[in-house]
């Protein structure tokens with residue numbers, strides 16, 4: 001072993017020129033040719049002496065030159081360097097050039113790359129057309145309402161009446177270059193939104209933060225509010241007359257009201273609801289807040305502090321995470337309810353689905369957002385790492401018969417039984433795991449730079465396995481669209497329910513769908529993860545899966561008169577429809593599909609973090625200033 005190391009090092013150690021020459025001569029044919037021949041011996045001796053003189057002469061010049069190297073005006077140095085390099089040239093092998101393809105093959109490779117680019121470009125354009133169709137339904141039948149009911153062709157205010165679809169869609173329109181939509185959305189925002197914020201009543205703190213505040217902040221950045229350059233987001237800016245300052249002003253006006261959820265609470269845990277017109281806040285009827293909701297505000301409030309110069313937003317929001325840091329957990333995993341009155345977790349229900357999901361997402365994303373600020377937020381990274389180890393140990397299992405890897409739940413804590421239930425919402429996790437492993441660069445680069453820890457590699461593997469499971473949750477149904485919740489068949493557990501209806505799927509027996517869980521709300525989580533995994537692994541299968549899902553949305557959810565609709569049952573053909581187009585279909589689902597089929601330099605993952613509603617915010621470059 002020692003010898004090997006010694007040998008390896010010797011290969012790279014620089015040998016003295018004298019050693020080089022004597023070794024070369026000793027091992028050369030001359031030795032054999034001239035053995036026993038005195039003239040040969042004489043010639044060999046002469047050669048050794050001559051060469052030794054030459055080398056020592058040059059070497060001493062070289063050592064002398066070292067003294068002069070420090071002097072910038074050393075003219076002799078050039079000569080000495082040239083002398084040494086001439087000798088070096090004799091003994092060094094020429095550098096190896098990378099293998100080159102013959103010209104005709106190189107031509108084929110580049111033209112097939114070009115074909116691929118065009119192929120995905122045209123698919124990306126189809127997504128843009130879908131976005132324009134979704135918007136046209138909203139604009140024609142529901143402009144100013146929160147959401148479109150595409151079947152009855154009217155609007156509904158399910159989110160408090162801030163015109164949520166308009167603000168949620170705006171950055172998608174900017175990213176897609178759908179300028180006509182930007183020019184329809186911005187005047188509405190300029191004229192109507194401030195009045196809505198001042199006059200409307202109750203809104204949910206979390207939903208309003210992620211959709212409306214997040215949308216305004218992202219629009220602010222993408223419209224060059226904080227002097228972002230084209231190379232930041234990779235989006236060519238063609239918009240004229242859009243004044244980004246308005247987005248910042250509105251964001252402050254809204255956030256000042258949302259802050260009452262924090263300031264009214266007796267602990268660092270905010271109340272769930274805010275009454276906009278009187279700057280007041282109150283808890284939910286059961287007195288509890290969702291863990292995911294209170295821990296999914298920080299990207300937005302931090303960025304607002306950054307661009308407004310006012311630390312109060314960041315300070316209130318970060319207190320939540322600092323407080324949760326101190327609470328007891330189960331291997332990093334947390335119950336899905338928390339009390340703003342006591343500041344303690346409530347109950348033992350642990351899951352990465354509804355009310356738990358984005359707690360884990362924001363641990364790593366807030367750390368990434370602030371990673372240039374020094375070490376003070378490293379506790380978030382540690383909480384994330386511990387939680388993902390907890391997920392791997394306590395929540396991950398494989399289905400039978402075909403072994404799909406899934407994340408289940410612990411409804412009664414770590415001492416209770418395991419439930420093989422997985423919400424579609426959990427499908428955010430593959431993307432988050434991949435992002436957490438490479439921090440937004442490709443897996444290839446991360447490996448080349450030796451950046452991946454054993455935990456990162458395990459998380460990346462889990463990400464890829466889970467992304468497949470999420471895709472199969474679509475592929476096992478008759479419509480090719482996933483149900484809201486899936487149960488997985490495991491040893492010793494016989495959940496009752498339906499199969500997905502696609503009898504040709506090899507996973508049909510692994511996934512069970514209960515009667516009440518057969519709906520699809522046009523959710524984004526799976527395509528979100530496919531987008532991140534494609535960026536990280538560069539594996540084209542993620543694009544193909546995304547395209548398959550997009551085609552199913554086109555086939556079964558598109559409404560002729562404009563918009564797309566949720567479904568009541570994904571296992572039936574034709575699927576019964578549910579009259580609602582959620583704002584996140586425009587804000588998230590179509591945006592992630594568009595980015596999945598597009599260029600990796602557009603909204604690059606090592607420069608942006610997406611909030612949980614897919615609004616990209618730039619990674620903060622300056623020091624943490626709160």
Ligand code: DMJ
Pocket residue numbers: 210358425523524525584588612613614
């Ligand atoms: C979105 O509002 C967000 O992604 C949130 O984190 C979870 N639910 C919806 C989309 O499904």
